Amino acid sequence: MKLNKIAETLNIQCDKDIEILGLNTLLDSNENQLTFLENKKYVNDLEKTKAAAVLVKEEFALKVPKGTTALVCDEPYLSLAYISKLFAPKVVETNGEDCIVGENTTIMPNVYLGKGSIIGSNCTIMAGAFIGDNVTIGDNTIIYPNVTVYRDCKVGSDSIIHAGTVIGSDGFGFANRKDGKYIKIYQNGNVIVGNDVEIGANCTIDRAVFQSTIIEDGVRIDNLVHIAHNCKVGRGSILVTQVGLSGSTILNEYVVMGGQSATTGHLEIAPFTTISARGGVTKSITEPKKQWAGFPIMEHRIWLRLQGKIAKLLK
Amino acid sequence: MKLNKIAETLNIQCDKDIEILGLNTLLDSNENQLTFLENKKYVNDLEKTKAAAVLVKEEFALKVPKGTTALVCDEPYLSLAYISKLFAPKVVETNGEDCIVGENTTIMPNVYLGKGSIIGSNCTIMAGAFIGDNVTIGDNTIIYPNVTVYRDCKVGSDSIIHAGTVIGSDGFGFANRKDGKYIKIYQNGNVIVGNDVEIGANCTIDRAVFQSTIIEDGVRIDNLVHIAHNCKVGRGSILVTQVGLSGSTILNEYVVMGGQSATTGHLEIAPFTTISARGGVTKSITEPKKQWAGFPIMEHRIWLRLQGKIAKLLK
Amino acid sequence: MKLNKIAETLNIQCDKDIEILGLNTLLDSNENQLTFLENKKYVNDLEKTKAAAVLVKEEFALKVPKGTTALVCDEPYLSLAYISKLFAPKVVETNGEDCIVGENTTIMPNVYLGKGSIIGSNCTIMAGAFIGDNVTIGDNTIIYPNVTVYRDCKVGSDSIIHAGTVIGSDGFGFANRKDGKYIKIYQNGNVIVGNDVEIGANCTIDRAVFQSTIIEDGVRIDNLVHIAHNCKVGRGSILVTQVGLSGSTILNEYVVMGGQSATTGHLEIAPFTTISARGGVTKSITEPKKQWAGFPIMEHRIWLRLQGKIAKLLK
Known part of the structure; x- marks a missing residue:
């Protein structure tokens, strides 16, 4: 999405048409990402950012490094919340490649496998499990019944996830608007679970x-x-x-x-x-x-x- | 159900055949509801009740207002527990109107939609979700996988319910019988969730x-x-x-x-x-x-x- | 499984070919079970064991009673972990008798019933429930949606299990190997839930x-x-x-x-x-x-x- 189009949604003047691929923190952003500064204790990070652009209050605009475009606004965190929605993938994909399932893997009835997901070999995916779009699961892993793995998450090999556990639900994030309404910060990251991990029943990992x-x-x-x-x-x-x-x-x-x-x-x-x-x-x-x-x-x-x-x- | 029939199940003498439509508290009951007084700190409420009838110990029978029938018994709360079952709807309906689903709403596979439920437009109901009988869901709401909404509950518009959450499970209520057996108080109310609400994963709302x-x-x-x-x-x-x-x-x-x-x-x-x-x-x-x-x-x-x-x- | 074959997997010398049917504690083991002593505070139990064999450190080998074979090793609990896997049943059975369902029992759509399970009469098993292999459920019991009952567990009569609850997930057990790897203790027991029990939503019983x-x-x-x-x-x-x-x-x-x-x-x-x-x-x-x-x-x-x-x- 072009930076000038994003700025337009916030009523911020900006003529740069750099392609923005996502949102990130001040320190982790690259030249195709947009970031923000709300809390002044991170001003030092602002000076080091490599982001394409930064949502920033007027008082810090002069500290934005060359090469980064300042998007000046009154409430950067609230502005971030508004544009986080622009980068949120669909909740469910209706197009895309079907799931790939490895050898000797058992997929029980009533399992949902999302578009573009890849399940390794010798896995057992038990009834009622939900494997979202673009999820990757390694080899020899057991997913017990009624587990939910949200889209874009990864689970390694030789792991066990017990029944009812939820992996990849949205983090608890929102910005406060002055009228008391909360604006959701869309949680566009994911969860990565390694190898040889065992997770009990009814856990939640955001x-x-x-x-x-x-x-x-x-x-x-x-x-x-x-x-x-x-x-x-x-x-x-x-x-x-x-x-x-x-x-x-x-x-x-x-x-x-x-x-x-x-x-x-x-x-x-x-x-x-x-x-x-x-x-x-x-x-x-x-x-x-x-x-x-x-x-x-x-x-x-x-x-x-x-x-x-x-x-x-x-x- | 007629009051005299209800009284009969408790071995209480009563000849009134008023139609009783449900149970309620002393203060909230109307002329077609039955209530109870167990704890004497609510005696003032007894004097104000508009209920059709009240389960009450002998010592408070004289405080029952005119227009309300006193059902005198030794253990009013226990009696309430017994008759709460008479007003409990079926766990699952096999008859009744089918579900109504609004425009542009996505119902994924393995979703159960109960009889008489109404789902608004632009909703996403994800795989493994259970929407009980007579549930109402507003517009633009997302129900994530393996959520359970028990019968008769309502969820508003623009809301998000994350995976594994349970809405409408029975409240933790029972009366103690002298022999040590617990008698379930059937939970005949419901849950109402408003608009623009977000509920995380694996929550429980009774x-x-x-x-x-x-x-x-x-x-x-x-x-x-x-x-x-x-x-x-x-x-x-x-x-x-x-x-x-x-x-x-x-x-x-x-x-x-x-x-x-x-x-x-x-x-x-x-x-x-x-x-x-x-x-x-x-x-x-x-x-x-x-x-x-x-x-x-x-x-x-x-x-x-x-x-x-x-x-x-x-x- | 023969004792000498089990010992072989641990590189322990043993020529006894007694049939071992399972693992158990020192005091509860019978003459077809294998046990272990890790913590010396249980030495008195060692002297009373009736197990076929016991995993034991060299220093306690002389306290092993006659009739019980000592399998001497450096880390008995770790050895137990290794062999616990030998006694673990399959996660899902593909062979075996189908489920038996009693009269007037309602099995809703999207329910999974495991091989060899027995459901009593007048039960309601709601959508999304998972009933594992060889599970027994009594009469008049209600299993709410998205409940998971793992294989080999038992639930009595007149009981209610609310939505999302997990019965029979693995206990949290593992032995520490010196290189920092945890070795799973396979949880080969089960859960037994009695009669007239009510369990709320999203509980976990290992x-x-x-x-x-x-x-x-x-x-x-x-x-x-x-x-x-x-x-x-x-x-x-x-x-x-x-x-x-x-x-x-x-x-x-x-x-x-x-x-x-x-x-x-x-x-x-x-x-x-x-x-x-x-x-x-x-x-x-x-x-x-x-x-x-x-x-x-x-x-x-x-x-x-x-x-x-x-x-x-x-x-």
């Missing part, structure tokens, strides 16, 4: 707003776990039942999250960290191999001391 | 025991959220992942509930209230526009002070 | 690793509840929304678990115990009929006192 929500190789996820958009769950990590990861949480390799633990999002957890059951991670954890507990989070040994103090208080 | 569980216009609900019977979620409210609302919780407009927060039920939260992540709301919040946290709930600024005190305790 | 996860008669389970492998939920127990039971939790009869409460697993709760909302049970509760709250768990009256102390601290 697709990324831009790029991918990532579940790396060897991860084990229990039932009823929620993983928000743009999270990364590092290799070998273990998420016990009812864990909730807020948006853009990065778990490095071999992180263990106990049952009902959670993160507040936009933070990173060091490798080999253990979060005890019910732990609520409110800040990044930078030192590896430690155990944490409580909400707000504290080192587990401190949490034990706190329990001792509370016991004393009760005497 | 139908009302009487009347409706209501999700008003503009609400945004994340994944794995539970909303119990007879809740009302006010216009523009936001419920983040893994929130749990207990029965008869009333959220006024623009309430924000953080991740994993919850309510104990039968309470009301003022407009523009924010409940922080993990907040456990144990009482009504009457003053609007404040932020709350912790369990039991306290003002967020008090909660911050508490964290300071705890930090000091640990030194 | 199958046992050996034997059965058990939901006894008269139990009531709300929505989004998780029950891990090898739990037993005693007769008449009530589990409110978003409860999480960790593996091998035993609830005795008439236990009430409030909303979002949880257990850490491998513990037992006395009859008629009430756990308040959010309670986190970290140890067995042996005295019946008491109320508990908080995390770590304490008696409810102590928890109330703690809230008083905290209120004072804030003044």
